[in-house]
Amino acid sequence: MPRAKIWGILAVIVSAGLFAFLLYAVFFIAGNDGLSTLPVDLGEINTLTYFSVAVPVAAGALFVLGTGFWIGWVILSIKVVPPMPEIVEKKDNSKIKALLLCVSTALLAAALVYGVYVRSFWALAIPALVISAVVLGAVFWVGLAIITTRSTLPTDGK
Amino acid sequence: MKICLLTYRGNPYCGGQGIYTMFIARELVKLGHEVHVIQGPPYFPPMEGVHIHYVGNHNYFNKKKDYIKPHKPFATLRPLNFYEFVASKFGIFPEIEAFSVRAYFKLRELMKTHRFDIIHDNQNLGYGFLLIKTLGIPFVSTIHHPLSIDRSTWFEYPSEFSLKVKRVLYYPLIMQGFVARRLDHIITVSHDSAQEIIKAFKIKPGKMSVVYNGMDTEFFRPLKGVRKKPGSVLFVGNVEDRKKGVVYLLKALTLTKHKVNLTVVDGGAPNRTYVTKWIDNFKLNDRIHFTGKIPGEKLLELYSQSQIAVSPSLYEGFGFPAAEAMSCELPLISSDGGALPEVVGEHMKTGYVVKARDPFGLATAIDYLMDNPEVREKMGKAARKRIQQVFTWENAAKEMVKVYREVIDAYR
Numbered sequence: 001m002p003r004a005k006i007w008g009i010l011a012v013i014v015s016a017g018l019f020a021f022l023l024y025a026v027f028f029i030a031g032n033d034g035l036s037t038l039p040v041d042l043g044e045i046n047t048l049t050y051f052s053v054a055v056p057v058a059a060g061a062l063f064v065l066g067t068g069f070w071i072g073w074v075i076l077s078i079k080v081v082p083p084m085p086e087i088v089e090k091k092d093n094s095k096i097k098a099l100l101l102c103v104s105t106a107l108l109a110a111a112l113v114y115g116v117y118v119r120s121f122w123a124l125a126i127p128a129l130v131i132s133a134v135v136l137g138a139v140f141w142v143g144l145a146i147i148t149t150r151s152t153l154p155t156d157g158k
Numbered sequence: 159m160k161i162c163l164l165t166y167r168g169n170p171y172c173g174g175q176g177i178y179t180m181f182i183a184r185e186l187v188k189l190g191h192e193v194h195v196i197q198g199p200p201y202f203p204p205m206e207g208v209h210i211h212y213v214g215n216h217n218y219f220n221k222k223k224d225y226i227k228p229h230k231p232f233a234t235l236r237p238l239n240f241y242e243f244v245a246s247k248f249g250i251f252p253e254i255e256a257f258s259v260r261a262y263f264k265l266r267e268l269m270k271t272h273r274f275d276i277i278h279d280n281q282n283l284g285y286g287f288l289l290i291k292t293l294g295i296p297f298v299s300t301i302h303h304p305l306s307i308d309r310s311t312w313f314e315y316p317s318e319f320s321l322k323v324k325r326v327l328y329y330p331l332i333m334q335g336f337v338a339r340r341l342d343h344i345i346t347v348s349h350d351s352a353q354e355i356i357k358a359f360k361i362k363p364g365k366m367s368v369v370y371n372g373m374d375t376e377f378f379r380p381l382k383g384v385r386k387k388p389g390s391v392l393f394v395g396n397v398e399d400r401k402k403g404v405v406y407l408l409k410a411l412t413l414t415k416h417k418v419n420l421t422v423v424d425g426g427a428p429n430r431t432y433v434t435k436w437i438d439n440f441k442l443n444d445r446i447h448f449t450g451k452i453p454g455e456k457l458l459e460l461y462s463q464s465q466i467a468v469s470p471s472l473y474e475g476f477g478f479p480a481a482e483a484m485s486c487e488l489p490l491i492s493s494d495g496g497a498l499p500e501v502v503g504e505h506m507k508t509g510y511v512v513k514a515r516d517p518f519g520l521a522t523a524i525d526y527l528m529d530n531p532e533v534r535e536k537m538g539k540a541a542r543k544r545i546q547q548v549f550t551w552e553n554a555a556k557e558m559v560k561v562y563r564e565v566i567d568a569y570r
Contacts, residue, residue, distance in 0.1 A: 004231035011235075071326045080314045081515060087316065087405055087436065094319040138244045142226070142234045149226040 004146055011143030015136040022132055026125050042119035054124055058116045061127035065109040072101030159191045159562060160272065162265065165280040166257035168197035176202050177478060178300065179280050181372055183208045185555030194272065196264050198257045211268065213260045215253060218246040249327040254334075258284025265290060276562050279341075283334040291340065296569040298343040298561070300369075303351045303475030303496065304358035305329045311401040311472045315432075335359040343565045345558070347371045348497030351475040367561045371476045372551030377454065378485035380542070384462040389416060391524065392464035392488070394423040394457070394479035395471075397433040403470040403493060403514065405436050410470075410520035412440050416528040421460060425451035461486035465534065466527050471495040472514050481549055484509065484541035489534045491523040501549070508544045509537065 042050055075098035115123025165179040179195060180202050186193045187207035194209040199217070204210060216225055216239055225243075227233060234243050238256055245252040265277070277290060279299040291297055312325045338344060338359045344366045346352045352368050355361055391411075395402045404422075411420060420442075424430070430448070437446050449460070461467070467483035473496040474480070480501050483490045492498045493514035502509035510527065512519035527534050 004228075007232065071323055074326045075313075075319070075322050078310060078313050080310050083315055084406065084409060084515070084517070086409060086439075089316060092316050094317075094322050097319040098322075134244065138240065138247070139235070141247075142240075142243065145223075145226045145234070146231045149224070149228060149231070 008143045008146030011139055012147065015140040015143065019133060019136045019140075022129060022136075026129055042121060042124075045119075050119060054116050054119075057124050057127050057131075058112060060131060061112055062109055064127075064130075065105045065112070068105040069102050069109070072098040072105065076102065159275045159559070160194075161186055161191055161562070162194045162196065162268070162272075162274045162277045163280065164196050164257075164261050164277065164282060166198040166254055166261075166282045166284075167200060168195070168202040169200035175280055175302075176200075178302070178371065180205065181374065181551040182278075182555060182558060185372075185551045186558070188552075189555055189559060191559070194268065194274070196261050196268075198253070198260075211264055213257060213264055215256060215260075216242065217253070218243045219251055219253060249324040251328050251330065254282050254330055255284040255286065258282055258286025258337075259289070260286070262286045262289040265293060269293065275566060278345075278558075278562075283337040283341075284330075285333055285337065287337050288340065296342050296562075296565045298345060298565055299338065299341050300345045300347070301334075301338065301351070301355050301359075302347055303473065304331070304355050305334065306331055306358040307354060307473045307496070308399075308401055314472070315400050315405075331358070342569060343367065343561065345369050345561060347476040348500050350497040350500060354475075354496070367557075369554055369557040369561065370549055371478070371481070372554040373478075373481045373485050373545050373549045374551065375485050375542070375546050378458065378461070378482045380487040380538075381458060381462040384459060386465050387419075387463050388465070389418045389528070390464045390466075391418045391420045392423070392460055392467045392483070393420060393469075394467070394482065395469075397422060397424045397430060400432075401471060401473050403472045403495065404433050406493075406515055406517045407468055407470040407520060408433070408436050408440050408442060408446075409517035410524065411442055411445060413517060413521035414528075415525045417445070418466075418524060418528065420446050421464065422446060422448045423452060423457060423460060424448060457482075458486065461488050464488060466491060466524060468520065468524070469493065469498060470514070470520055471498060474498050474501075477501050480509075481545055484538075485545045487538035487542045489527055489537040490541060491520060491527065493520075503541075503544045503548075507537070508540045 076095055112123055112127070163179055163183055165175055167175050168179060169176045179197070183193045183195055184205060192209075193207070194211060196211045196213055198213050198215055201212060216233065218225055225234065233239055238259060242252040242256045274295050277295050277297045279287065279297070281299065281301050283299060283301070287297070306329070309325055309329045309331070313322065335358065338361060344355065344361055346355055346366060346368055347370060349368055352366050355366065356363055393404065393407060397404045407420070411418065437443055449456070461483060467480070467488045467490045469477060469480040469483070469490060469492040471477065471493055475497055477492070477498050480490055480492050480498055484502070490502060490509040492502045492509055492511055494511050495514040499511055502511055505511040510523045512523050
């Protein structure tokens with residue numbers, strides 16, 4: 001087997017394994033008896049220590065939520081010339097969806113800020129998990145692409 | 159003068175960017191300057207006297223599969239490539255930003271052996287340019303038109319919410335505005351475009367110059383001995399680009415008295431989806447012919463065979479296809495979108511100008527020109543004369559050098 005394919009398989013296994021471990025670590029190890037009885041108390045951590053972790057994670061999450069809000073706002077507020085009647089097939093409800101996007105991202109951002117303020121474990125864990133999912137997902141995807149890329153021409157020449 | 163041009167896409171056969179860089183480079187060399195071009199793929203071919211430097215990319219945005227190169231399987235995991243890969247999966251167009259960073263590294267490498275007097279970007283405006291600014295060389299950029307116009311014209315057409323989200327993410331307007339305001343000077347290609355850039359990017363008017371594009375009138379010329387096809391109308395442009403206003407032209411074809419046939423040269427549209435639906439809906443299947451990507455000589459032949467060219471764009475920063483048609487003595491019906499009236503010139507003399515988004519106006523213009531062959535001939539000749547007088551690459555390069563000198567003097 002070509003060396004690249006072996007590394008591709010490793011990338012797939014490592015990224016999938018790491019993500020599974022992250023899920024296990026966040027949802028099960030943190031609380032010995034599962035989610036309902038999570039015993040983590042971030043209030044006991046030194047304020048400086050807590051915010052040195054919380055601020056970058058929250059900033060990343062707020063950036064993503066802010067981008068979502070901005071997308072909704074652009075769709076809501078952009079002023080354009082109405083289209084030719086002949087090309088209007090159905091009612092355009094994208095402004096309603098854009099409003100929903102704005103409201104939901106604003107609410108999530110408020111919940112995040114409140115969660116960070118009251119030192120909720122989930123306010124940090126969920127954004128960290130999402131960011132990890134994106135990075136590990138991309139590595140998984142690349143690994144899969146390396147495995148499935150044909151490195152030589154088939155013998156029949158087609 | 160030692161000039162370094164930057165273009166993230168060099169190919170001169172699709173889109174105006176490659177054409178612009180190629181001709182400006184050629185004319186600057188003719189004027190005796192040393193020209194280097196740092197270009198991204200697709201590349202333009204080697205040119206005599208121009209020093210070309212290549213900057214690669216993996217085109218993750220357009221390649222949904224086969225982006226892994228067998229000889230470099232891990233290239234995607236390199237930081238900049240990985241960023242491009244992830245961003246493109248979220249619908250962001252990262253090529254511009256990535257090119258600007260790669261161009262910075264390439265420039266640093268080149269500056270070990272070269273000392274450039276000026277760096278001239280061609281509508282990239284990526285964050286990497288802020289790094290280039292630290293190299294201490296006067297830095298200008300050509301903005302053909304602000305992409306906010308492309309975005310708003312997309313929004314004019316009814317579309318799904320998901321498509322609108324993709325369009326918002328696709329256009330890097332915040333980055334381009336942020337970088338443009340920090341460059342030493344901005345060049346644009348028409349007065350209309352200058353106004354739009356000032357409005358969209360909040361550029362100070364004193365920091366902007368207008369240098370008209372040129373046209374290769376030796377190549378784009380009327381061919382002798384080619385017979386005109388009766389009832390033939392030509393459209394050149396990417397039909398999937400909503401800004402081109404093709405739907406209005408299709409509607410106009412249902413309104414004309416003459417049953418004209420439309421030839422569409424759309425080398426820039428790899429997948430036609432939107433426009434084919436409207437051809438079906440307007441029942442025009444037997445009157446529209448797509449050529450797909452064709453060589454320049456074939457395009458020239460089509461300009462000579464057609465009776466009328468139409469440019470129904472909702473906006474153009476300049477409008478190369480309009481100028482090409484005029485240069486080939488083909489009477490042009492153009493909308494008044496953006497800079498098209500500046501290019502076309504006098505209504506009814508060098509071209510027929512109608513309101514943008516007006517299919518009835520387009521239909522009237524087509525019928526009028528079909529009914530009046532002597533007007534067509536006169537208009538075509540006047541159009542070519544105008545292009546030869548106003549829009550030459552030689553003039554463009556001379557004007558450009560004037561701007562360079564002003565910027566360099568102000569920088570010292």
